[in-house]
Amino acid sequence: MIDPTQVIEAFGKKTSSLLVPTHSHSPSPTALPTVVPNVPIYERVGETGSKTLWVVFVMMFISTLAFYYMAWRVPVQKRLFHVITALITTFATLSYFAMATGDGNSFAHIVVKEVHKHTPDTVEHVFRQVFWARYVDWALTTPLLLLDLAFLAGMNGANITVTIVADLIMVLTGLFAAFGHTEGQKWGWYTMGCAAYLVIVYQLVVPGRRAVAAKSNSTAKLFASIGGFTLILWTLYPIVWGIGDGARKWSVDTEIIAYAVLDVLAKPVFGFWLLFAHAKNVSSTEGFWAHGLASEGTLRVGDDE
Numbered sequence: 001m002i003d004p005t006q007v008i009e010a011f012g013k014k015t016s017s018l019l020v021p022t023h024s025h026s027p028s029p030t031a032l033p034t035v036v037p038n039v040p041i042y043e044r045v046g047e048t049g050s051k052t053l054w055v056v057f058v059m060m061f062i063s064t065l066a067f068y069y070m071a072w073r074v075p076v077q078k079r080l081f082h083v084i085t086a087l088i089t090t091f092a093t094l095s096y097f098a099m100a101t102g103d104g105n106s107f108a109h110i111v112v113k114e115v116h117k118h119t120p121d122t123v124e125h126v127f128r129q130v131f132w133a134r135y136v137d138w139a140l141t142t143p144l145l146l147l148d149l150a151f152l153a154g155m156n157g158a159n160i161t162v163t164i165v166a167d168l169i170m171v172l173t174g175l176f177a178a179f180g181h182t183e184g185q186k187w188g189w190y191t192m193g194c195a196a197y198l199v200i201v202y203q204l205v206v207p208g209r210r211a212v213a214a215k216s217n218s219t220a221k222l223f224a225s226i227g228g229f230t231l232i233l234w235t236l237y238p239i240v241w242g243i244g245d246g247a248r249k250w251s252v253d254t255e256i257i258a259y260a261v262l263d264v265l266a267k268p269v270f271g272f273w274l275l276f277a278h279a280k281n282v283s284s285t286e287g288f289w290a291h292g293l294a295s296e297g298t299l300r301v302g303d304d305e
Contacts, residue, residue, distance in 0.1 A: 042107070043128040049253035053100035056260045060093040063268035070275055081278065084148050085271035088141045092267050095137035104133025108179045108245075110186075129252050130245065134259065135175040141267065142167050148274060149204060149230065153212035153223050159203050166199035174238075178245045190246060194238055201231060222277050226270065233266045 045053075064086060071082030098104035112124040143164045150160045173193035180186035204227055212223045240262065244255035 040125045040127060043126065043248065043252055044107075045105075045129055045256065046251070046253045049256040050100065052253075052256050052260050053096055056264060057093060057096035057100050059264060059268060060089050060096055063271065064089040064093050067271055067275070080151065081148060081274060084144050084151075085275060088144045088148075088267050089271060091137055091140045091144075092263060095133045098133045099131050104136070105129055105131045106179075109181055110248075111181055126248070128245065128248065130178045131256075132175065132178075135171055135178070138171045138174075139168060142171060145230065145266070145270065146200070146204075148270075149208065149223070149227055152219065152226075152274070152278065153204075153208045154215060155203075155208055155211045159207040159211075163200055163203040166196045166203070169193070170196035170200065174241060177241075186246060190238070190242070197234065197238065200234075204231065218280075219278070222274075226273055226277070229273075230266065230270065233262055236262055 067082060067086035067089060071079050071086055074082065095104065106129075107127040108130045110126040110128060112126060114122045114124065146163050146167055147160070150163065155163075170193045173189045173196065177186050177189035177193065180189060208223070208227065212220045215223075237259075240255065240258045244250045244252075244258070250258070
């Protein structure tokens with residue numbers, strides 16, 4: 001005979017397997033690739049860059065004191081180049097103090113878009129520290145540097161005006177390029193600035209050399225050497241900008257060091273060279289410069305007869 005309890009147990013085992021969920025052998029769906037948002041990148045000054053700014057501030061300050069002392073030792077009629085040169089390093093001193101103490105800077109927001117084939121495009125947000133105080137410095141000091149060269153050569157007012165305006169355009173477009181959000185903006189402004197720089201080069205090389213040819217041989221040689229020195233340095237500035245702020249191949253610290261070397265050469269070294277080399281040939285500047293509005297109001301800059 002069949003025991004009823006065995007039948008019940010057998011039936012229970014049979015039905016329990018139907019009630020318990022079982023694993024399916026069907027393939028699980030493949031996970032789709034996801035796009036993780038990029039974390040914003042911040043490029044800012046470090047310890048090396050900060051120390052460099054302080055060192056250049058001290059160098060500019062000492063040079064400024066030296067230039068004012070040299071100006072005090074000569075009569076006002078022969079003080080034109082001294083005053084212009086001293087003002088150059090004065091503005092540079094203020095600029096480097098601002099940058100060294102943490103002022104005169106902001107972050108440029110750069111949007112870098114990357115196109116992908118199988119996933120959605122990604123956008124990278126880069127915030128790079130830009131020292132706009134440097135551009136304020138250049139807007140004030142580079143016209144004064146050009147005035148030094150223009151007065152040395154004896155250029156006329158029309159050529160000086162074109163040179164100064166081109167210089168201001170060059171500096172302003174450089175500032176706009178530094179804060180450009182896209183590559184098109186950045187390099188578009190950069191190209192305009194380079195075009196303005198070529199105008200400056202033409203004015204110094206062609207009308208400048210033509211004007212200085214009427215002066216003494218020593219003045220002509222000085223203009224050729226110090227003018228060539230200046231143009232070489234000024235050509236390096238847009239190269240540094242292109243590698244640093246432009247392509248972001250250099251860190252902010254490296255960019256600061258490069259600009260620091262150029263600024264020291266283009267301002268204190270330029271100033272001492274000009275004042276010492278031109279000391280014997282400097283002419284008297286009469287008119288408004290020496291006597292104010294009480295005179296005939298002329299400003300004459302030329303070699304002594």
